Ligand SMILES: *[C@@H]1O[C@H](CO)[C@@H](O)[C@H](O)[C@H]1NC(C)=O
Ligand SMILES: *[C@@H]1O[C@H](CO)[C@@H](O)[C@H](O)[C@H]1NC(C)=O
Ligand SMILES: *[C@@H]1O[C@H](CO)[C@@H](O)[C@H](O)[C@H]1NC(C)=O
């Protein structure tokens with residue numbers, strides 16, 4: 186069943202990648218590739234610039250990538266003493282040659298420290314290597330989390346048989362990998378799958394684990410396949426202690442010594458310096474390398490440059506002309522994800538016609554579309570430049586697409602072509618909540634029972650984003666127009682995760698780019714750029730008040746005067762007249778329950794962040810009428826100074842757009858009170 190893989194396509198691909206990688210390193214002209222994924226562990230402590238920890242980290246990581254003693258692809262070192270001690274682990278894929286391993290780690294160290302500028306603990310993955318560091322001891326410990334998954338949304342043709350073959354292959358590889366020695370725990374192999382396909386798979390643990398620990402980690406990774414990769418042809422899963430990958434096209438170098446029990450002590454010359462690939466097998470020694478490297482260095486350089494230019498030019502050409510190519514030629518990242526073809530979407534939306542336009546959100550217009558198979562979708566055409574590169578953008582979309590909950594709008598995929606960035610969502614038929622609650626006539630369709638159900642649904646969706654999903658997502662732009670309603674009037678939160686696509690500093694809890702909507706924004710976020718799950722709780726509180734009162738947050742009318750909803754609700758509450766503010770079209774429901782919801786709403790908009798409940802507490806408060814609620818105090822309010830805020834904002838906003846006047850001006854005009862904004866915040 187288990188076969189040796191065909192090596193020709195893979196090694197030529199590996200060689201061409203290495204050529205370009207080396208060229209890149211030599212020339213320093215190309216930007217560094219991004220990680221497949223990385224985590225900055227915000228909750229594990231920070232260090233300050235030029236502190237002892239910072240110095241130790243720098244020293245440690247430069248030793249790690251310049252160390253030439255160890256060449257079995259695993260590097261574990263520590264530096265410093267006591268509380269400033271830094272521990273780091275670097276591991277390369279089992280088939281990667283020492284030189285490329287070191288340069289991969291070298292790239293990782295620069296990028297990881299750049300991405301996570303003050304976190305004591307961080308982890309990042311490239312195609313060929315993984316780097317992590319922490320102030321904790323991370324050696325000899327199995328750590329199954331955090332986990333990332335990357336996948337391609339192509340189903341295997343004969344799914345059941347494919348899964349069966351894959352399982353058998355993985356089981357066999359698991360035993361081989363975990364029984365590896367303390368230098369390498371790696372196994373890669375292939376098996377003949379259905380429809381003449383070959384399944385290639387790879388499993389690897391950090392070799393500091395015991396056999397049992399490695400096995401545990403791999404078992405978990407294999408079970409993660411069910412999360413998102415079930416029946417798909419390409420997937421990879423990474424954990425701090427182990428990783429897994431499978432694919433129907435070859436991706437590893439089978440000529441490398443994959444046997445875990447005999448780690449290659451010799452350093453075969455890198456493919457760049459010797460085009461006779463077969464001669465690198467066996468016991469070539471270091472003299473061979475030196476000669477190979479030194480003598481033809483000029484020739485190689487010239488060759489290299491031309492080959493690289495050729496490969497790049499060819500790739501570029503291909504990527505412009507061949508959109509249907511599912512077998513996307515991969516430079517560093519072979520995952521083309523849940524990607525849709527631009528022409529497919531254009532056809533589905535009738536060339537983004539006005540009739541198909543559902544509305545316009547802060548990030549761009551939304552169109553209704555119908556795919557050729559009849560499925561209805563909503564397409565968001567992003568009009569703002571993401572700060573991220575294509576690969577990171579895709580990865581982010583894939584991660585966000587992984588979140589599934591009945592109170593979240595599902596992301597089906599994305600499309601990145603011709604400078605377009607589209608997000609494809611499930612189509613939710615009943616429009617958004619604002620369409621009902623702010624409409625004189627339609628709001629009568631929402632009786633208290635429905636509204637209460639909507640409040641509960643939003644709370645559960647938000648709790649999932651905050652706590653229950655693997656990614657901790659802060660929505661940052663929760664508002665009535667981002668709550669869609671399905672045919673049964675169940676709420677579905679949309680636009681979650683978008684903040685991640687547009688804000689570089691998401692991991693840091695403080696941002697220079699404010700994404701949100703005035704009126705729903707917590708004061709600490711609007712003024713100081715500080716966001717947390719509690720800033721979402723604030724927006725949730727405003728939303729609850731809107732749902733009960735049936736008016737927009739910015740202009741609650743009472744006789745002649747208009748005031749903001751938070752002040753209005755608070756004043757009425759304090760004066761004991763809160764029952765008068767309930768939307769008069771609500772005739773059902775218990776007054777107690779409604780008052781309790783106003784009370785919860787007010788607790789959510791407290792000025793002091795710590796006084797606001799978490800979403801988990803909100804759900805307890807909503808579900809149990811016997812829980813005593815704390816008394817709210819004066820809520821936090823955005824002092825209205827929209828004039829100056831929006832002036833700054835419109836300037837910056839325009840520089841952020843693609844220069845298409847269509848998107849820029851419209852949103853700026855509307856931004857004062859209701860449109861979403863994305864703005865670099867003045868500090
Ligand atoms: C790591 O740093 C965090 C935050 O500074 C601290 O709470 C923790 O005790 C440190 N761990 C070790 C092992 O020093
Ligand atoms: C680390 O820094 C971020 C801001 O950069 C802050 O939000 C976070 O609370 C800090 N973590 C700790 C444990 O101090
Ligand atoms: C590591 O990368 C830096 C540039 O980022 C380069 O100057 C240096 O030579 C590299 N070191 C090694 C050992 O590859």
Ligand SMILES: *[C@@H]1O[C@H](CO)[C@@H](O)[C@H](O)[C@H]1NC(C)=O
Pocket residue numbers: 338339340416
């Ligand atoms: C893949 O298979 C699943 C389950 O059989 C199905 O729901 C999904 O629509 C399929 N996806 C594609 C792209 O065919």
Ligand SMILES: *[C@@H]1O[C@H](CO)[C@@H](O)[C@H](O)[C@H]1NC(C)=O
Pocket residue numbers: 187354357358361372373374375
């Ligand atoms: C696992 O190791 C055994 C013995 O070394 C070998 O025969 C088998 O082919 C390996 N399995 C895979 C899937 O590589």
Ligand SMILES: *[C@@H]1O[C@H](CO)[C@@H](O)[C@H](O)[C@H]1NC(C)=O
Pocket residue numbers: 260261262263324367368392393
């Ligand atoms: C690094 O790993 C090797 C092999 O697993 C082990 O022998 C060595 O003790 C480790 N070094 C440290 C500093 O833990």
Ligand SMILES: *[C@@H]1O[C@H](CO)[C@@H](O)[C@H](O)[C@H]1NC(C)=O
Pocket residue numbers: 461463464
């Ligand atoms: C490649 O190496 C083999 C074995 O070392 C040798 O017989 C052959 O002539 C070499 N081919 C080239 C093109 O150098």
